[in-house]
Amino acid sequence: MIRSTAAQMADALAKGETTSVELTQAHLDRIAAVDGQVKAFLHVDSAGALAQAKDVDARRAKGEKLSPIAGIPLALKDVLAQKGVPTTAGSKILQGWLPPYDSTVVSTLKAAGVVIMGKTNMDEFAMGSSTENSGYGPTFNPWDLTRTPGGSSGGSAAAVSAFEAPLAIGSDTGGSIRQPAALTGIVGVRPTYGAVSRFGLIAYSSSLDQAGPFGRTVLDTALLHEVMAGHDVKDATSINAPVPAVVAAAKSGDVKGMKIGVIKQLQGEGYQKGVQTRFDESLQVLASLGAEIVEVDCPSFEYALAAYYLIAPSECSSNLARFDAMRYGLRTGDVDGASAEAVMSATRDAGFGREVKRRIILGTYALSSGYYDAYYGSAQKIRTLIIQDYAKAFTKADVLVSPTAPTTAYKIGEKVDDPMAMYLGDVATIPVNLAGICGMSLPAGLADEDNLPVGFQIMAPAMQDQRLYQVGAALEAALLTKWGAPILSKAPELKGAK
């Protein structure tokens, strides 16, 4: 049952072939069996999940009209506040915090009858690309437990890849949904900026952050996307417009006559051979389905990584000022006579990890007088050029594509002491965030040299998220025919699994 798609599970629930309690228990059993190795979860809320499942079963029995994914269990990235459930954003500074409110994503999921099983591991405050920066230890890639699942939403991606949950939610500031989806062989979507409420999403870089869905198929991902998106008065940047028809697009999957733009700057040199090979093959598949492949030039993308690593740290140095040891979270050094400033400094030292400190200091530097124009100011101008490059490219193509990440999953510890090497892994995903548009990663196969999953990235203009699903579904269906079985059937069995 746990290896079915969410769409199949929803169908079985609707037909009365199973119950949400049964489905939830099966996933909790799977978590108990394999999460000791994968370590996708920071907190499993078994009692809460079963209570939600029981409630949705009762509502179904009464004949209530339910959302298409009511009763389906889900894993939630620990960056989203859930009332009364430990929420840490992967940081020691929030250890033990029980939010007194629900984020809008959580209240929306609850209203839709989705069963939230627990909170997943992540790089601290979503700063990282491997989940190794978590204050609670790394998550391990189900494809190879010596490797990272990517990040920052590595726990959510690993949970879906390891069949611990059919659906999960992540957040994507520079690629944190798409890159772990690529490295674990699943589908992940970063919706258009403003499509999903950020209320209750613990902020890293507010102009870039966006929550989004993970699933094992394009359709499953669309089902969650359509439920979690929508306007929210509690988020001033929330877009007040109808949610794009992503489920319908995922069901159609027709690319005949569509123009697909390959971004010259996001391939070739610096990309692992097996990644490039699977990407090129996928392009051929799309061409064979009737799409027209064109090349587009986005010269400013060469500077996207540099701009991102100024803008995001600058915003984070301001956002994380709220962790001041006064109203919630950790407080240390509060001895008689200690000043508020001394307590604040001691707490932030004890509570923040290395990468968070590194980015706060970098942001503080980039925003300081005398350097502001040269660093933060220039980065904001590069951002304008990137938006212009996209606008021009989208006059030539309906969607743009690239490999999601330059490499497959790397070894735990391989890049953790080399921040620049880690940052380079985000080179293909970052432009989407800077422009506020939407992007998807879906599996393109396994790299020949290491048999690890490769991600294919699709990008579409703001609020044209349905195009991602249309192209994604077409490619997914064609690749499935070619492979004969879903990619996850090639992943090794985890020990302890039934």
Added chain:
Amino acid sequence: MSSLSRDDVAKLAGLARIEMTEAELVELSSQFGLILDAVARVQEMDLSGVKATSHPQPLENIARPDVVLPSLSPEDALSGAPAQEESRFRVPQILGEAE
């Protein structure tokens, strides 16, 4: 090659209210050269006449009617407080010398 000295990092850490050990200051200052070189690439392009973008959307102020809506109870608001006293957050001394 850009660089930040140990003292530069110490000053920034002070501004950011993060106490740091000597080892952390030295490590960060040694890593900053490479990171600053990489991010300084934003200065390579000719950016004269290019407008800055702070946000992907045109932002405007949104006002709501001035009516009272449900909000957190004092108990809920204080539920995560490291210390509290008489339904208020108790914080370390902010002004003046210790008694």
